[in-house]
Amino acid sequence: MDFTGKHILSVGQFERADIEHIFTVADGMEPYALRQQVTRVLEGAILGNMFFEPSTRTRVSFGCAFNLLGGEVRETTGFKSSAIAKGESLYDTARVLSGYSDVICMRHPEEGSVAEFSAASRVPVINGGDGANEHPSQALLDLYTIQKELKDKGRKLDGLRIAMIGDLKHGRTVHSLMRMLGLFDRVQFVLISPSELAMPESYIDTARSQGHDITVTTDLAKNIGNVDIVYSTRIQEERFASKEEADVYRGRFRLNQAIYTQYCEPNTVIMHPLPRDSRADANELDNDLNHNPNLAIFRQADNGILVRMALFALVLGVTDQVHKTARPVNWFHSRSVNN
Numbered sequence: 647m648d649f650t651g652k653h654i655l656s657v658g659q660f661e662r663a664d665i666e667h668i669f670t671v672a673d674g675m676e677p678y679a680l681r682q683q684v685t686r687v688l689e690g691a692i693l694g695n696m697f698f699e700p701s702t703r704t705r706v707s708f709g710c711a712f713n714l715l716g717g718e719v720r721e722t723t724g725f726k727s728s729a730i731a732k733g734e735s736l737y738d739t740a741r742v743l744s745g746y747s748d749v750i751c752m753r754h755p756e757e758g759s760v761a762e763f764s765a766a767s768r769v770p771v772i773n774g775g776d777g778a779n780e781h782p783s784q785a786l787l788d789l790y791t792i793q794k795e796l797k798d799k800g801r802k803l804d805g806l807r808i809a810m811i812g813d814l815k816h817g818r819t820v821h822s823l824m825r826m827l828g829l830f831d832r833v834q835f836v837l838i839s840p841s842e843l844a845m846p847e848s849y850i851d852t853a854r855s856q857g858h859d860i861t862v863t864t865d866l867a868k869n870i871g872n873v874d875i876v877y878s879t880r881i882q883e884e885r886f887a888s889k890e891e892a893d894v895y896r897g898r899f900r901l902n903q904a905i906y907t908q909y910c911e912p913n914t915v916i917m918h919p920l921p922r923d924s925r926a927d928a929n930e931l932d933n934d935l936n937h938n939p940n941l942a943i944f945r946q947a948d949n950g951i952l953v954r955m956a957l958f959a960l961v962l963g964v965t966d967q968v969h970k971t972a973r974p975v976n977w978f979h980s981r982s983v984n985n
């Protein structure tokens with residue numbers, strides 16, 4: 647697929663070859679992400695970063711990715727600081743902001759809102775998460791991370807064994823990741839959650855019809871022993887009617903070093919889209935895993951830059967010009983501190 651000028655709204659847009667192409671472009675972004683080289687390929691372009699829900703990684707990494715390609719970033723965060731608080735429609739906001747930007751990234755609490763916005767936008771829109779629905783750029787960076795982490799272990803996306811743990815009902819990252827993995831062959835999904843927060847049937851039915859193997863369970867210890875990846879998630883408190891309702895489920899599925907050592911195969915890769923909820927009553931991924939070399943969560947977050955740079959380069963049609971404007975970095979390389 648030619649991504650130039652296209653919205654990126656759903657993982658359903660991608661075929662396997664598209665994903666492989668995005669990953670090749672992402673690999674080429676490494677010298678810039680590592681600050682070994684500078685490119686100015688998007689000089690003069692403006693990213694409109696519109697985040698109507700809390701975000702650290704997605705918002706900042708989209709912004710940094712755009713900056714690293716030489717573009718400028720303008721941001722709106724939250725409803726209060728936007729004219730939507732004055733009753734402006736998504737249509738009007740999209741018409742106006744797409745006049746100010748060359749590409750827009752948007753996160754919004756309502757399912758389908760980013761697609762609605764994109765229908766009125768004059769420039770490509772990238773979905774940074776619409777409610778519990780989709781998070782396509784996260785699925786891409788998760789898949790990119792899985793592939794990278796498993797390469798040295800001689801395992802691939804085909805035949806992957808993955809346990810997804812936590813709030814699988816509301817988690818848009820696991821929804822998008824499951825759909826995207828569905829494009830590969832013979833994936834074994836182990837879906838571990840409280841029964842009330844189980845993966846919606848539609849995702850399970852689709853994966854089954856594609857020939858994948860699916861186990862649905864409420865038991866963590868017995869089901870993390872034969873997987874390549876454990877993908878932990880946070881209870882999505884903001885999707886519950888009240889904090890008290892979310893509290894019921896917090897802390898149910900915790901992974902720490904002792905549990906990992908006892909139940910996981912050696913070298914099982916640990917992932918989490920972040921933020922992990924490190925409050926004592928939740929703590930789904932304990933800090934005592936921080937020095938476990940298989941904890942991939944920060945490498946996963948770093949990979950977000952590469953994948954998001956690739957998306958911008960593709961959507962703005964500059965993949966073959968990125969390196970033409972490359973030059974060396976001439977400031978002190980501070981990224982080796984505390985590595």
Ligand code: NCD
Pocket residue numbers: 703704775781784818819879880882919920921
């Ligand atoms: C996730 C999200 O917003 O869906 N975070 C992210 O983008 N990395 C996961 C979460 O908030 O739990």
